[in-house]
Amino acid sequence: MRDITTENITRAVQESWANADDPRLKEVLQRLAHHLHAFIRDVRPSHDEWLAAVDFLWRCGQISDDKRNEFALLSDVMGATSLVDLMNDTPEATVGSVLGPFYTDDSPTVPFGADLVGDNEGDAILLTGVVRDTAGRPIPGAVVDMWQTNSKGVYATQDPTQADDNLRCKQLCDAEGRYAFTTVEPGPYTIPTDGPVGKLVTHMRRSPWRPAHYHFIVKAEGHQPIVTEIFFPHDPYLGSDAVFGVRAPLVRDISPVANSAGPPVATQRRPLHRIDFDFTLMPVAS
Template identity: 35%
Template sequence: MKNLDERTITQAVIERNSSSGNERLKDVMHSLVQHLHSFAREIELTEEEWEIGIKFLTDVGQICSPTRQEFILLSDTLGLSTLVIAQNHKKPVGCTEATVFGPFHVQNAPRLPLGSNMSIGVKGTPWFVNGQVRGIDGKVIPYAEIEVWQADDDGFYDVQKEGLNEYQGRAIFTADQEGKYYFETIVPEAYPIPHDGPVGKMLEALNRHPWRPAHLHFMISAPGYERLVTHVFKESGEYLDSDAVFGVRSSLIAEWTYHENGTDQNGQFHATPFYTLDFDFILNHKKEAVRHD
């Protein structure tokens, strides 16, 4: 057994890990150990700080639940989510940009017909959203699957509400043969990410706020195209320049048009105020897998 010290421990760990038959895992762990040890050396990490860090990560894990993913919040607020997305979703100019997935997506959202209201029973100003899904070549993409989810006008997602037995503010729609989609919902407001846990304490210690600008989540899938996970943000909304999770992209900011009254996209007249949004999505072609014969 070697006598290990602060100069030799890093290489000893790398050598111990080198017997793995998984080359990618070996490369990842090699880099992780090097950077982690360099970090500790650079800031001269104390034992007390190390213990605080271990407790913080323990607290992050313990607060996670089926309806709360604190590790995603941590990744988002440290900018890691945005970095990984940017690295893995480079697209040609003109494609709709991807952004953070967020912690409030759920599996098996209800499938609704085009034009349906996905926020029945949720208080708020009516909002009529429509657009078209096309490829970067301009071709219409028929029958794309469009999953949508949002917070209500109090800033809460359905999964955050106790005693709610059905989904609200989320749905899956299928675009028509011309790639067009349209549905009704309510206007979401800016909201704080959950900040009653360890991530919230971290933000407070860093003198950072937990707020996100108002937005609508989209996940769009179609055969032959890369899946798109993105948001649409409200033009001139609060927190666009200080989004707690670094999710805003200029190209994803759109006008949410206010109407005192008038006719919606379904031809129904409204005597009270409502909003409309017209936003098209441009998908990138899926890259073919490279064969190694």
């Protein structure tokens, strides 16, 4: 018999994981026991409060399916996703930001200078830059994978009225490591507010809004990929992003386009604005 008490229960739980073959998972679970029990000792939840917490998690599971992960949203609004991102950043590389739930790997590959504007509302914006390694060398053939909402803050993957591949693309950088395409400014949007996480956020008088952003994944052979976002300085939600994704180096001005400026682009509407954003990738140690 083991007489479990307030004093020894944490040690007992930690010891229950001690025979695991996976040393990292063993460490994680033992540290989780330490911090979870410390949280309970600190907060001293009543039975009803603890049952409410367990019920909240159950409801997160109930509303999740193959297209929706309420636990990922919970991680986002608690800042856990962003903290993991920040702690795994490489200081020399472009700072990362949240992937979010709207990425799909099947965006069309478009040529340098492509036009994504189509019938979308908004001024055309030239989005261009160079992908380099941490030594400053351009990376020809790097893949820039971008996805964004339309001006109303809606992704094509959420909206049957948009073409499947609207406002998303992959592009291979040219011989100088450049990417360039024209697109429109995305709109801000709220996290889903119909589930337990969104309801908690609004109940607690937190803003459910995300500032408008472009999402990027940038990859190149022999380099660590980057998942990041670009934001705009005029955005009213820049200081209250519901998922804590804003980083100062990722806020970028939309500049007027000088007549002769920028790489050649095929456009349906002449871009009046441009955003310049260079990416820096960390080579993988060989």
